[in-house]
Amino acid sequence: MSVVTAARRAKRLGTVTLVGIAMVAIIVLLTILSPIISPYDPIASNADQVLLGSSWEHWLGTDAYGRDVLSRTLEGGRFALLVSLLATSISVVVGTFVGTIAAYYEGWIDGAITRVLDALLAVPAILWLLLIVSVFGTGTWVIVVAISVVYSPAVARITRAAARPVLRSPYVVAAQSRGEMSLPILYREVIPNILDTILVEFAMRACWVILLVSTLSFLGFGVSPPTPDWGLMIQENRTALVVAPMGTLSPIIALSVLVVGLNLAADGLGKYFGVDRAMRGVA
Amino acid sequence: MIYVARRLLASVVTLFLASFFVFFAVQALPGDVAEQLLGQNATPEAVATLRAQLGLDQSVWVRYFDWLSSAVHGDLGTSLVSGESVAETLSTAFGHTLLIAIPAMIIGVTISVLLGVWAAARRGTKVDNTVSVLTLITMSIPEFVVATVLIIVFAIVIPIFPAVVLQGPSATFSDLLPALWLPIVTLVISMVAYIIRSTRSSTIDGLTTEYATAAELKGVKRRVVLFKHVLPTAMLPVLPVISINVAWLLGGVVVTETVFNYPGLGKLMIDSVSTRDLPVLQAIALLSACVYVLVNLAADLLALLLDPRQRTSRRRSSRPRPKPALEAKTSEVPT
Numbered sequence: 332m333s334v335v336t337a338a339r340r341a342k343r344l345g346t347v348t349l350v351g352i353a354m355v356a357i358i359v360l361l362t363i364l365s366p367i368i369s370p371y372d373p374i375a376s377n378a379d380q381v382l383l384g385s386s387w388e389h390w391l392g393t394d395a396y397g398r399d400v401l402s403r404t405l406e407g408g409r410f411a412l413l414v415s416l417l418a419t420s421i422s423v424v425v426g427t428f429v430g431t432i433a434a435y436y437e438g439w440i441d442g443a444i445t446r447v448l449d450a451l452l453a454v455p456a457i458l459w460l461l462l463i464v465s466v467f468g469t470g471t472w473v474i475v476v477a478i479s480v481v482y483s484p485a486v487a488r489i490t491r492a493a494a495r496p497v498l499r500s501p502y503v504v505a506a507q508s509r510g511e512m513s514l515p516i517l518y519r520e521v522i523p524n525i526l527d528t529i530l531v532e533f534a535m536r537a538c539w540v541i542l543l544v545s546t547l548s549f550l551g552f553g554v555s556p557p558t559p560d561w562g563l564m565i566q567e568n569r570t571a572l573v574v575a576p577m578g579t580l581s582p583i584i585a586l587s588v589l590v591v592g593l594n595l596a597a598d599g600l601g602k603y604f605g606v607d608r609a610m611r612g613v614a
Numbered sequence: 615m616i617y618v619a620r621r622l623l624a625s626v627v628t629l630f631l632a633s634f635f636v637f638f639a640v641q642a643l644p645g646d647v648a649e650q651l652l653g654q655n656a657t658p659e660a661v662a663t664l665r666a667q668l669g670l671d672q673s674v675w676v677r678y679f680d681w682l683s684s685a686v687h688g689d690l691g692t693s694l695v696s697g698e699s700v701a702e703t704l705s706t707a708f709g710h711t712l713l714i715a716i717p718a719m720i721i722g723v724t725i726s727v728l729l730g731v732w733a734a735a736r737r738g739t740k741v742d743n744t745v746s747v748l749t750l751i752t753m754s755i756p757e758f759v760v761a762t763v764l765i766i767v768f769a770i771v772i773p774i775f776p777a778v779v780l781q782g783p784s785a786t787f788s789d790l791l792p793a794l795w796l797p798i799v800t801l802v803i804s805m806v807a808y809i810i811r812s813t814r815s816s817t818i819d820g821l822t823t824e825y826a827t828a829a830e831l832k833g834v835k836r837r838v839v840l841f842k843h844v845l846p847t848a849m850l851p852v853l854p855v856i857s858i859n860v861a862w863l864l865g866g867v868v869v870t871e872t873v874f875n876y877p878g879l880g881k882l883m884i885d886s887v888s889t890r891d892l893p894v895l896q897a898i899a900l901l902s903a904c905v906y907v908l909v910n911l912a913a914d915l916l917a918l919l920l921d922p923r924q925r926t927s928r929r930r931s932s933r934p935r936p937k938p939a940l941e942a943k944t945s946e947v948p949t
Contacts, residue, residue, distance in 0.1 A: 446624070450631030453903040455865025458883065462639055462895050465887040542756045546869055549758045550884060562758070569762050573770060583759050590754035598750075 348599025354592025358585060362408040371399035373406045374557045391577040394568050396557075403559035404581040408589070410554045411561060414471065415540040418478035422540075423533050425479065426486025431517050431525075433487065434494035445491075448484040456481045456543060464552050474547065478540055486532055493528040497521050527604035534597035538590050545586055561586045621914055625907045632903035633685070637678050640892050685900060691893040693886075700897045703882065708901065711871070711878035714794055715863050718801035723856055726806040727849075730813025735840055737818060745810060753807040757866055761800045761873035768796060778875035793876065800870045805859045812855040813848070820844035850921055857913035861906040 341349060361368070376396035385392050391400035433444040451459075456478075463477040497503065498521060506516045522529075547553040548562030556563060561582035568578030684691070691700050733745040752760075769777035779793045820826060821844055829839045864879065871880035879898060886894040 446627055446631060449624075449628045450635060450903075453628060453632040453861075453906040454636065454899050455862050455902055455906075457865040457868050458899050458902055459639075461868070461883060461887045462636070462899055465890050465892070465895060466640055538754070546756055546758060549756075550869070550872060552887065562756075565758065565762065572762075572766055579762065583755075586756070586759075587751075587754055591750060594750055594754050 344603055345599050347595050348603065351592045351595025351597075351599055354588050355596060358408060358589040358592070359412065361405055362412055365402075365405035365409070369399075369402035369405050371402045373398060373402040373559045376557075385577065391581050392575050394564075394571070394575065394578045398557075400575075400578050400581055403564060404561070404585055407559040407561045407564055407582055408585060409560075410471075410558065411541055411544045411548070411586075414475055414478070414544050415537055417475045418482070418544075419533060419537045419540050421475070421479035422482035422486050422536060423529060425483040426488075426532075427490045427522065427525075427529055429483065430487035430490030430492075431494045431521055434491045434498055435513060435517060435521070441491075444487070448487055451481075451484040452488075456539075457546065460543065460547060461550075461552065464547075469552050469555070474544070474553065478543060482536060482540065486536060489528065489532050490525060493525040494521050497524045500524075527600075531597055531601045531604060534593055534600060538593045538597065541586070541590055541593070617918070618915070621911065625911050629903060629907050632907075633682055633900055634678070636896055636899040636903070637681060638674075640896055641674055641677075681896075685897075691897070693894050694889075694891050700893050703894065704879070704897050704901065707877065707879045707882040710790065710876065711864075711867055711880065713790065714797045714801060714870075714876065714878065715867060717794075718798045718805070719860050719863060721798070722802040722805045723809065723860075725802065726809035727813050727852070729806070730810045730852075731817050731840060731845065733810070733814045734817035734821065735836070742814075745814070749807040749810050752803050757800060757804045757869040758873055760803050761796070761870055764796050764800060765873070779877060790876075793874065797870050797874050797876055800873075801863060801866055804866045804870075805863060809852065809856055809859055812852045816848040816851050817844060820848035823847075846920060850917055853913045853917050853920075854910075857909045861902075861909040864902045864905055 376398050377393070380393050391404065394400055394403070429444060429448075433441045454462075459481045460474075460477050463480070464473065467473045467477075503516060503520050506520050544553060545560075545562035545565075548560045549566045551563075551566070554560045554563060556567070564582040565579055568575070568582075572579050681691070688701055689699075692698065693700055693703060696703070729745055733742045736742050765777045768775045775796050776793050777796075779790065817840075821840075823844075826839055826844050829843050830836070834843075867878060868880035868883055870876070871878045872884050875881065879901075882894065883898050885891075886898070
C-alpha cells in the first residue's frame with residue numbers, strides 16, 4: 332500500500348478518529364521515549380526541594396519527596412499502558428473465541444456458556460479484581476490475568492451477538508455444506524466478518540482497562556511506590572494539592588488525554604464501520 | 615407467565631454459578647489458607663485452630679455447600695479479623711451504601727434520560743454537541759479524579775461540605791447527612807454517560823419511525839410526539855443499559871467511599887482486602903451478584919410491562935427476539 336492510498340484511507344476515517352488516534356499516539360510515544368527525554372531520575376528524592384512550583388529547573392515542580400513531577404508523569408504511564416495492552420489483547424482474543432463458539436454451536440453449549448458469562452458479569456469488575464488480588468497478591472501478571480478473566484466474558488457477549496447474523500449468511504452455509512470443520516469456518520469466515528466489531532470493542536475495552544488499572548494503583552493495589560504511576564501519583568499528591576497542584580494535575584491530564592483519545596478513536600471507528608457504540612453498557 | 619418463570623429460573627442459576635465462582639476463586643489461594651492468613655510467624659497451634667475454624671479438614675465441595683446453605687439462611691460466617699458476624703457488619707455497611715446509592719440512582723437516571731432526549735430532539739445543534747462533549751469527558755475521567763476534584767472545589771476552596779467522613783461504621787444518619795452529597799454527585803457523574811448516549815441514540819431512532827413522522831405531520835406538538843409517542847418505545851433498548859449501570863454502582867462505590875472515607879460497603883471491601891478478610895470479601899461479592907441479578911430481573915419485567923409485543927407468543931422466529939441485557943445493537947440485524 333503506497334503512502335498516498337494510506338493517507339486517503341486515513342482521511343476516510345474522519346477527523347475525530349484521527350484526532351483520537353493522534354492523542355493516544357502522543358501519550359504512547361512520550362511514555363516509550365521517557366527514559367531518554369525525562370530530565371531527572373523519576374525516583375530520586377531530594378529533601379531540599381520539596382513541593383516546588385514550576386521553574387526552569389523543574390517545569391512542573393516537585394512532589395512531597397522532592398521528585399521531579401515532569402519526569403514522573405512521563406514515566407508514569409508505563410505500567411498502566413503495558414498492563415492494559417496485554418490485558419485488553421488477551422480479553423479480546425479469549426472473548427472472541429468463546430463468543431463465536433457459543434454463537435456457532437447454539438443449543439445447550441450456547442446456553443451453558445451464556446449462563447457462565449452472566450454469572451461472571453454479575454460481580455462488578457473492580458470487586459472481582461480486589462477479590463483476586465487479595466487471594467494472589469498484587470504481581471503484574473496477577474493483575475494482567477485478573478483483568479483478562481474479568482473482561483473476557485464481556486467481550487464474549489459482544490462477539491457472540493455480532494457473530495449470530497454472520498453465521499446465517501450464505502457463505503457460512505456454503506462452507507458448512509462443503510463439509511468444512513467448525514474451527515476453520517470460525518476463523519476463516521466468521522471472525523473476518525466481525526472484525527469491525529472486534530476493533531471497536533478493542534478500543535473501548537482499552538479505555539476501561541486503563542481506567543481500571545489506574546483505579547487499582549490509586550487504591551494501592553497496583554504498582555508499589557516509589558515506582559511512578561499516574562493513579563499512584565494522584566493518590567500520593569492529592570493531599571498537597573493546594574500547595575503544589577501540578578503533582579496531581581499532570582497525571583490527571585496525561586490519563587485524560589489518553590482515555591479521551593481512545594474514546595474518540597472508538598467512536599470514530601464505530602461510526603466508520605457502522606457499529607453502534609451507544610447501545611452498550613459498561614460491561 | 616412461562617417467560618417469567620423461565621426468567622426467574624435463569625436468575626437463580628446465574629446466582630448459583632456466581633456463588634460458585636466467588637467461592638472457588640478464594641479456594642484457589644496458593645498453599646495452606648490458614649498458614650497464608652496467619653503469616654510466617656504463626657504457631658502450629660494457631661494454624662491448626664484456624665484450619666478447624668475454616669473447616670479446611672473437610673473436602674472443598676462439602677465446604678462449598680455448607681457455605682452456600684448457611685448464606686441462604688443469612689449466616690455469612692464470622693470475620694477473620696474482628697471476629698464479628700459478617701452478616702451484621704455487612705448489613706450496617708450496606709445500609710450506609712444505600713444512603714448514597716439510591717439517591718444517586720434516582721438523580722442519575724432522571725438527569726441522563728432527560729439530557730439524552732434533549733440532545734436527540736436538538737440533534738446536531740449546540741445543545742447536542744455540548745452533551746456529547748460532556749458525556750465524553752465523564753466517560754474518560756475515572757471516579758477517583760472526579761471525587762478528588764469535588765473535594766478540592768467544595769470542601770477546600772469553597773468549604774461547604776466535609777471532605778471526608780470522620781465517624782466509623784457506627785456513624786448515625788445525622789452524622790452522615792452533611793457528608794452524603796459529594797459521594798452522591800460523584801456516583802451520578804460516573805453513571806450518566808452511557809445512559810445519556812444510549813437514550814440519545816435510541817430516541818433519534820424513534821424520531822425517524824413512520825408513526826413519529828405521521829404524528830408530526832398530523833400537527834401534534836413536538837413535545838407530545840417526543841414524550842408520548844417516541845419515548846416509551848425508545849426506552850426499551852435503554853433499560854438494559856440503565857440496569858447494568860445501576861447494578862455496577864456497587865463497583866463505583868468502592869472508589870468513591872474510599873476517597874471520602876465513607877463507612878459503606880466499598881470501604882469495608884478495601885479494608886478487608888488489606889487484611890485479607892476472605893469471608894467478608896466473599897460475602898460482599900455474593901451480595902453484589904444478588905443486586906445485579908435482581909436489578910436485571912426488574913429491568914426485564916419492566917420491559918415486559920412496557921412492551922405488549924413481548925407478552926404474546928415469543929417463539930415466533932420471524933420476530934426479533936427481545937434482547938437479553940447488554941446485547942450489542944448489531945444483534946438486531948434482521949436474520
